[in-house]
Amino acid sequence: MNENTKKDMNVRTDLATEAREMVNQSRTAEKEIEGVSYSEKKEESFTVSKVIVDEIGAEKIGKKPGTYRTIYSDAIKKQDTKLQQQTARVLAKELSQIMNECGIDSNASGLIVGLGNRNVTPDALGPIVMDKILVTNHLFVHEPSYVKDGYRRVSTIVPGVMGVTGIETSELIHGIIKEIKPDFVIAIDALASRSIERVNATIQLSDTGIHPGSGVGNTRKEISQETLGIPVIAIGVPTVVDAVTIASDAMDYVLKHIGRELEEIDRPSKALAPGGMVFGKKVLTKKDMPTKDRQETILGMFGTLKETEKRALMQEVLTPLGHNLMVTPKEIDGYIKDMAHLIAEATNASLHENVTLDNFGSYTR
Amino acid sequence: MNENTKKDMNVRTDLATEAREMVNQSRTAEKEIEGVSYSEKKEESFTVSKVIVDEIGAEKIGKKPGTYRTIYSDAIKKQDTKLQQQTARVLAKELSQIMNECGIDSNASGLIVGLGNRNVTPDALGPIVMDKILVTNHLFVHEPSYVKDGYRRVSTIVPGVMGVTGIETSELIHGIIKEIKPDFVIAIDALASRSIERVNATIQLSDTGIHPGSGVGNTRKEISQETLGIPVIAIGVPTVVDAVTIASDAMDYVLKHIGRELEEIDRPSKALAPGGMVFGKKVLTKKDMPTKDRQETILGMFGTLKETEKRALMQEVLTPLGHNLMVTPKEIDGYIKDMAHLIAEATNASLHENVTLDNFGSYTR
Amino acid sequence: MNENTKKDMNVRTDLATEAREMVNQSRTAEKEIEGVSYSEKKEESFTVSKVIVDEIGAEKIGKKPGTYRTIYSDAIKKQDTKLQQQTARVLAKELSQIMNECGIDSNASGLIVGLGNRNVTPDALGPIVMDKILVTNHLFVHEPSYVKDGYRRVSTIVPGVMGVTGIETSELIHGIIKEIKPDFVIAIDALASRSIERVNATIQLSDTGIHPGSGVGNTRKEISQETLGIPVIAIGVPTVVDAVTIASDAMDYVLKHIGRELEEIDRPSKALAPGGMVFGKKVLTKKDMPTKDRQETILGMFGTLKETEKRALMQEVLTPLGHNLMVTPKEIDGYIKDMAHLIAEATNASLHENVTLDNFGSYTR
């Protein structure tokens, strides 16, 4: 998880789809943001979306230029093993495509990086996935006769986080890459989302590299095609929402909720105050439907604040309570284990031709 | 953690001090609630409070009649080992007093119960403490010559939670108590709090028994002096706040925050709008100081809701997002380990005369 | 793991097949031991054997009368996921048969007991399996409409070990059974074996009940059909060999090894001392083939000791070094996880009609 995520949570998200949505929300026109293309395919239990960002779009939504694929699936939250296997297949397919687009051929050697802190459950995704990646590099070096066709050279590293190691994570990775000289890098990390619905339900793949611990404009630390000359693919899963988000969003939910309730006022079954909805000391009627203008009625001056102002205010009031508050489902320990298994299965299948979508389990432990 | 905590979070808290405060907040007069006595001693780094509730008070604040002691200390959150040792001493002293008041003599045999779910970090406090309790019961039975004076018979049990075992936790404990026949019970559990400040910073001791998994008026399941005829002491630590609390409280913090800002308007150093504070599209002045009446200006109709109405509304809007959301500090894994160590040390010292405040560590592993 | 296993390791093993073999080894005739019937079926990757012991046989081999089924499979040690799934199927079939033989019908409610110490890796099998058992009892009680046909009432308990709880494990289980009143019990436990080849490769099922912590003739503590009036099935897996075994057996391997070497002396490819094998200062020839008589040549007076004398001597010399030495494979942590998964899958399938051999994974997490 990006160690600086907290600091500027009010202006950014780790997910490109969210960044795009945020910009869209504050716009009146309906057409797509300049420099950002968006497509989406829905299947029964999945939505796979693709956001392509160019230099212009990058500035608009605050995300690096490149391709971002997002798989949305309830498989983990529903604890549905079959659906998880299907999701792994979808992920394997998308990852293979992004590897093709990056020009990674079947003999290229890969370094897989598990970012995050093993001792903080929602941040342990990367390290746990690493435990399940099929590594082969040492066999190619020490027992080449043992390696069959259909496998590539794969090694893994769990760099830890700066608070534990004392070392900039990106420096560490740079040092290792210089020594190991892989042909490409795949990094797996837990992300922060602005939406509790996306937590443990969204997997983002991108070809834009990683910036562990990066602050503002610190390109030296970036790990990407630009800085290293090799493809760097990032796989990220939001596993927490910060407390600022939940508090700030709750107010929006209040507005939406009141809107829905008021919509239903005329339905016969609704037993409310005649023609209205009791809300505190007042009775709201359909004319109070929360539009921009009437938000003030319901939420007062708070209702007139812009999204960013609201978040800034929340941050200001919540910070003294402990700035590292996070919101997770109570079942997070189980979710992380399942998600790690799913990602490891898909990654192993994408890395090695001989690990197909049907012999998944035999390789991932 | 009480498995039904979530269901009625809007009307209850596991902490008696919080229950008392909540009732106090909605009262205008200043004198103490009838049937509830409160005292408090502050030391440099601790506050120890004592709430005594009688039958009348029980009805007022929704807590069983009995004595509730609360130790407030920042030791865990500050990761300050010395302060943690001091807190353990305070806890040992309070626990010894409550054991005395319950008439537990130095030969009485104790069953220590670690409630909660070992696989959910913030709920694992009870099970982890059990790993560190000095048990002696089997030595008294099988190797009596090995047991020196100054120790009592102590055994432990980790009953698990109903979602994992399929068995009502209280039934399980009843079955074990009937078989083992201890002279008293101490139960240790993670609690829910309504205040993020109290999380991992408050230890509550009470002589009122435990009600694991209890719902409405289900006394059969209660484990207490009344139902079992032996003293049942509960030690509880709030380790989570639910998302409803954080969202609902955030609004109160907004009001308090604006109040503080407005207070400072006249101070020379404050560079604001002349005589006021910019808030969204408006300028607030001292006359907008958030009193009961003016909350509506700032928070609209939402500001006019009562505490319980606000929570009910939040619950309604947050539930569809996943009803098991919890708010914890990111450092929860480390906090739980430290807190478990602290409680085990204090409990061991209170249980055995030979384990004194100075040889703590030698017994607790 | 039986807490007293160590004490009398020289006279007993937890596996009935081993007990039978030990008696067989010391006999000259070839026919089966009286009161013990043995059958075996070999399939490609498994051997399933069945030992039926009656009252007479019980005395001869020191195992309770009843039926013992043993599945031998390399699946775990080979880390072969497919073979593990096949083994789970075989186990499910055998477990279903033993349940039928015990007269357990499809509506009978079961209590599944995970014996052993969660904090000692090779003894943690039972507790880890419990984490993966599909429990339903609470749903039958609290949400009966939620339970579909094809499921029975199942609950689980992890009683811990006496050294940690201070309570006799069997007393604890008795207390719980009296309160919960299940129709049958299945207990899962890690065992000790006398053979390193069987460790993590053998699963024993029996209908003879369990005797956790039992010593000599202490029937009060037995948990069995006789003491409780309900079927008690035990599933056990050897996960350690004690150091006495490895040391004592090593000598036998030395003899066997020399035998094999001498056998090959005449083969043309063998380049040894002409017609013999160099061993220390001597040259062994075919006439030294280790028969009973000639063991003394090779192992001296040690070679003349009986099996039990050898073990007693080893015990005497190794005890001062630390009486809790155990021998395990270095990969034990991974083996235990896989074995727990395998057993949980098979048990879930045997317990619930609706959990079939093809939807295993969807229920076991």
Place this chain on the structure above:
Amino acid sequence: MNENTKKDMNVRTDLATEAREMVNQSRTAEKEIEGVSYSEKKEESFTVSKVIVDEIGAEKIGKKPGTYRTIYSDAIKKQDTKLQQQTARVLAKELSQIMNECGIDSNASGLIVGLGNRNVTPDALGPIVMDKILVTNHLFVHEPSYVKDGYRRVSTIVPGVMGVTGIETSELIHGIIKEIKPDFVIAIDALASRSIERVNATIQLSDTGIHPGSGVGNTRKEISQETLGIPVIAIGVPTVVDAVTIASDAMDYVLKHIGRELEEIDRPSKALAPGGMVFGKKVLTKKDMPTKDRQETILGMFGTLKETEKRALMQEVLTPLGHNLMVTPKEIDGYIKDMAHLIAEATNASLHENVTLDNFGSYTR
């Protein structure tokens, strides 16, 4: 743990004292081995020994030239917290001395390396110690004003093992050292011993560098003053004995044991065969006291084998059973935790002037 330890276990040990002893055992004369100096101080509960090896000695005992200090203490095995604290003090003192001798001044920056496999309990010592090391490097870089006098720059790394990462551990460390440029390195690792008595009871410190995964004469992989130009201190603790050792040593114990028994034959209290000891079919008398010559009587031709021949034979017979067998105490999980805490405390105190022997705990979590 050295990944190649197993391969040549019959010729080497990780402990210099053991290597010296082994050479001494096969010599008749009593004076010290040429090129090896040995000194020892015994205190009540500790023995601290110092072996200095020069180029000549290195060849004789198969250990690199340099200084090896060994602390022997029962503190962990006895689970005696006070004694563990005393051991930590002794270790801190010895580590400070070795740092002084290496010319490491109080401002030198250190990289602490935790070798071993986190997921294999007896090999997890290094990684667990790293969780408890006080790191400061990032504070010096990012928040220099926050760092007080009395602290040096410290960072840590857990490189993993080749079987998991696919990368030679030494390559990884080389890459990191080149990037981070520390002034010195301290590496912490679990070792193999040839003596079960030394397991979890011995801490070795040396200034000879580390050779993770090194085989014969592979200097490229060495991490030492010679290859890097900076001091490399190794702290190692034996946590396992291999099965070959236990089996081979058991025979020696048999001989010693018989010797002791025969010694006592004339004591009045000894009720044996008149003037002798029954052993199998024979009666041993004092004249059979196991001297070199008479070992054959007791152990046959096996008794005539040299130490290395015995080990080679054991290896040959045990290998087919699973070449990764290890012998550990059953309590290994607890021992490793305690040992990690002890080493982290001592290391923190040696690294930072401000962490004294009296405020240990406040820094180590």
